[in-house]
Amino acid sequence: MKVKRILEVRDLHAGIDGREILKGIDLTVNAGEVHAIMGPNGSGKSTFSQVLAGRDTYAITHGEILFEGKNIIDMPPEDRAAEGIFMAFQYPVEIPGVKNNYFLKTALNSIRKHRGEPELDAMDFLSVLKEKMKTLKIDESFANRAVNYGFSGGEKKRNEILQMAVLDPKLAIMDETDSGLDIDALKIVAGGVNSLRGPDRAIVVITHYQRLLNYIVPDIVHVLMDGRIIRTGGKELALELEEEGYEEINNGAAQ
């Protein structure tokens, strides 16, 4: 079977206010794979996910980001989303007064429009939404609440998963999805992510702790330190990290 390449990052350098944070990242992610990127605080994990999503706060100084073979470096975030990139936020943003269902319908229809597909009317959209909520065991009241407004930490993360399910991306980047979750919430969220694994979708899980990877088991693990990927391995690398710590791995990589 031919491997379908979803994301290819080549020698990516990026920073903010003249300070370089990403110092040459190379990464290849294929359809069907789940990658974990692990790293300590300040290693550039969140910067990397935001740069992939197109946040213009960061300046890309060198390198390429290829999405399905196309360089997307100059593409605005909404176009990247339409192409099939989804990022689950570490801190999902609250939008008071805007209902979840309205927000998601607008998002889905913007994406469909971009792809030249007909927009869904309210009824059709509602049936899509209801079906996804059922699969993810999310209460229907979610649809009528304002986007993340007054949600608990766990609810916010589940809402991200719901959005991901509705928007059906080719590449999902989970930015520290485990932060601020207790173990029960973590299990629920991980269950949601697992239900969205599939042969056509690639998932990149960004995390500080190995804990999440007990529930979302990755195919490949990368260690990010000081803006570079210093080691790549199988799922056992995460366990090794947990035991030895980032410093030890870093020293090992240097030798």
Place this chain on the structure above:
Amino acid sequence: MSDLDDPIRESIQKEYQWGFVTEIESETFPKGLSEQVVAMISAKKREPEWLLAWRLQAYRAWLKMEEPRWANVKYPPIDYQDIHYYSAPKRPDARSQNMEDLDPEIKRTFDKLGIPLEEQMRLAGVAVDAVFDSVSVATTFKDKLAGLGIVFCSFSEAVRNHPDLVRKYLGSVVPHNDNYFAALNSAVFSDGSFCFIPKGVRCPMELSTYFRINAAETGQFERTLIVAEEGAHVSYLEGCTAPIRDKNQLHAAVVELVALEGATVKYSTVQNWYPGDKNGKGGIYNFVTKRGECRGARSKISWTQVETGSAITWKYPGCVLTGDNSVGEFYSVALTNNYQQADTGTKMIHRGKNTRSTVISKGISAGHGQNSYRGLVKVDKAAVGARNFTQCDSMLIGDKCGAHTFPYIEVNNTSSQVEHEATTSKIGEDQIFYCQQRGIGSEDAMNMIVNGFCKEVFGELPMEFAVEAQRLLEVSLEGSVG
């Protein structure tokens, strides 16, 4: 960017769409203000003696008053002698009120603005009184309403046909010397709308006045008086536009509402006067006094306003809650973009027992806009058990605009409860990015966030108005996202 963004780009380039001028012949008084001009206006309208006396009383009071300077707005001094105080379209017979006599150019103007003036348009279900410059040019559905005993007509007509009603209520809520601009209006008001709902009648349709300033260097001073007798019910809408002109124009209106026992008056405004250009040149000075009195027990007055236009807005629609258990409400969205300034809010005066008031104010500032909320909640000693809830939220878009809040609370008894909540938020780059990441472009994202912010107020507007208000906000905010 892909060509799919065209609708957005197109809408960014859209500017004030109501800025056209209608070429009509009109009769305009020379510039300047004097007792003689006041008398000329009164004579023009063939007013009774008492009304001229009232006007002159107001004029003399005005001469002794000073223009208020406490508002948080800046503008050069107004030369009150450099304004035309009366301008009216010429028509075959000035006294005729037939639709057929209406100048076709004016009719076309209102058509362009989307205001149906013909009775055939009854499907629209809104009775309209249209004021063009200084005079009311047409009132629709009059006969149908008359069958219920409802009077809905231009102010001048009311003076002619219902002088006792006008005399009884005129100035009873906003006295002729209430404030500088109200006094000026009382002296020179040229027309406006009058509405009377008799005892026990529920007005079956929305009543609406549409104000249009057309002539240059003309002030518009209209006066609206709405009286709802015992148990009556009315919902009233007001819309306004003006052509694009370089010079600032003064609009000093007065609106008085009276609700007797058990009556309800709901007054909604979508104000879209010309705001001036991107550099702050031109635009309307909107210095308006609006006040309602809940005169009877269990009566209710509700103000809803969406203020997107005008160079400067100075406006505090208020409620005097005289009747026991009466209710006052104020819902407001005020937006300032470019160099617009708004100092707006409300006054809730609690006089009767167990009176209640709710204030929801949403201020949005973009560009160099300055937006101030100024609100007074006053509870008299006799108003035992009074309650007020005020929520005052400001949203900032960009870093050159300002939001200010000036709440005044005065409570004179111990059994009342007053709550004030205020928030200020900035449309965050993170909110916009979040929407973008979900596929929604930045301009749409901003409109969505702003509409979400204003939702509680839009919910109070009649359906068609809510849609128009939303669209207006979108047009007014174009280009605000960098």
